[in-house]
Structures are given as structure tokens and as C-alpha cells.
Amino acid sequence: MKKIIILLTIVFATHMAQAEKVLSLGVVPQQSASSLAKVWVPLAMFLSKQTGENIRFATAPTIPEFEKRVAVGRYDIVYLNPYHYTLFSKSIGLRAIARQKDKRIQGIIVVASDSEISNLAMLEKAEIAFPAPAAFAATTLPQANLTLGNIAFTPRYVSSHDSVYAGVAKGLFVAGGGIVRTLSTLPKALSNKLKIIWRSDGYTPHAFAVSSTISPEAAVKIQNALVSLNEQGEGKNILSKLGFNTGIVKSTDSDWDDVRALNIKIIKQ
Structure with missing residues (x-):
């Protein structure tokens, strides 16, 4: 028992x-x-x-x-x-x-909406914000295209897409990498301060x-x-x-x- x-x-x-x-x-x-x-x-x-x-x-x-x-x-x-x-x-x-x-996921690069920058070549020697080294569309795709264009830049990693957008909007960085989906979820007060100057191919x-x-x-x-x-x-x-x-x-x-x-x-x- x-x-x-x-x-x-x-x-x-x-x-x-x-x-x-x-x-x-x-x-x-x-x-x-x-x-x-x-x-x-x-x-x-x-x-x-x-x-x-x-x-x-x-x-x-x-x-x-x-x-x-x-x-x-x-x-x-x-x-x-x-x-x-x-x-x-x-x-x-x-x-x-x-x-x-x-x-198809696409990487983007954004700048401040009032910035005169309109293409990748104008980012020569700029500090550019990215979420993290291995963030695929928001980091690796933009960086690969900048490198292919022989455009020198300094990457700054800020931990998230939202931090990238906020940093660019506040003028802390000339530009930043992201994706359309996360950009579209921002409050209008913030997204209106940004514009897309480049999009990658889709994956x-x-x-x-x-x-x-x-x-x-x-x-x-x-x-x-x-x-x-x-x-x-x-x-x-x-x-x-x-x-x-x-x-x-x-x-x-x-x-x-x-x-x-x-x-x-x-x-x-």
C-alpha cells in the first residue's frame, strides 16, 4: 500500500x-x-x-x-x-x-524631416544611429549599402528602433536605420519629425x-x-x-x- x-x-x-x-x-x-x-x-x-x-x-x-x-x-x-x-x-x-x-522586410534610413539630406552620398562621415550590430533590416542592410557606395560613416548603437528614431528627431544623430513597420507605430508627433531617404530591397x-x-x-x-x-x-x-x-x-x-x-x-x- x-x-x-x-x-x-x-x-x-x-x-x-x-x-x-x-x-x-x-x-x-x-x-x-x-x-x-x-x-x-x-x-x-x-x-x-x-x-x-x-x-x-x-x-x-x-x-x-x-x-x-x-x-x-x-x-x-x-x-x-x-x-x-x-x-x-x-x-x-x-x-x-x-x-x-x-x-518582404525592408531596411530604411531616416533623417530629420527638415534636413537637407536626401540620399546616401550625403551621409559621408556622418554618425548614424542603429539599434544593434545584428539587427537585420535596420542595421545590416543599411550598413551594407553604405559600404557598397564607399560612404564612410560611424555607427552608433542605441539598443532599439524607438531609440534610433528619437535620437534622430532630437538632432543627436544625422541619420538612423530602422524599418517601415516600427516607424509606422510611432506617435505622429515623433514620426512627423522624420523622413525616409533610402529603402533596401525586400527580404x-x-x-x-x-x-x-x-x-x-x-x-x-x-x-x-x-x-x-x-x-x-x-x-x-x-x-x-x-x-x-x-x-x-x-x-x-x-x-x-x-x-x-x-x-x-x-x-x-
């Missing part, structure tokens, strides 16, 4: 541990944690309801810190930029499951990926839940807040081969 009770206790404890397991949804901190939470917490709640898993939003204070946390497996589900995905799919076995539908956008510790069955559940956002009123409202108005589609690792082909080299500050 004693053995049976012990066995039942172990089974019950194991069941409770599994029931209480939290899956973290790690989101690249392109914006402040409070701004991200407003739109990503509803997604985490939706995914929890659809999958039966306990999924919670998580991020990091800076993009470099986010990179470190991804590298050590801190997140179970990750939303990360295309370049980061190509790195971590190889190093820690992240598996892509979804991405934004009919979307496969950010990936939703799962850790190698997530079972194939759980990955499919999460993938189906993401795609189901397209079909429900609640889901479409979440997509709108995220800026994913075209919806979400299932994805596979090879979708990011266009990014791998760039053979990106990171410029340190």
Missing part, C-alpha cells in the same frame, strides 16, 4: 509539474518592453487558449541581450529577425514555423520559430494556432495590432535562404 501511495504521489507531482510548465514567447526588442507587451501579450494569451499550453510573453532590455538569451535557449517560441534566425537555426537548432504573409521577414526542446507535435499545435489568427475576429484584431495586416502563413527553414545568401558581415562599434 505504501508503495502505491508513493507511486501515485510521484505521478501526481509529475502531472502538476507538466501542467504548470510555462512556454516563453521571446520577442526581439525592437521597441520598449511596455510597447511590445501591449500587442504581444494578447497574442500569447490567444496561443495559450488555442493550444492548451501556458504561453507567456517575454523580451529583453536590448537586442544584444536578446541575442544572448536566444543563444542559451531562454525562449521556447521566438520571434526574431531574419539574420538572427539563420544564425540560431544553425547553432541551437531553432525551427521556423511561421512568418508574416506576403511580406523574407522575421521568423516565428520554436526551440529544439519543443516536440514536433507541440510545434504543429503552435503553428496551427498562429495561422488560425487569420480566420477569427479576435485573431484579426491581434494581427492588426501587431502590424501583420496581411496575415500569417506556415513557413519552413529554406524560406530564409535569400538572407543566408547575403553572407552578412557584422560591423562593431
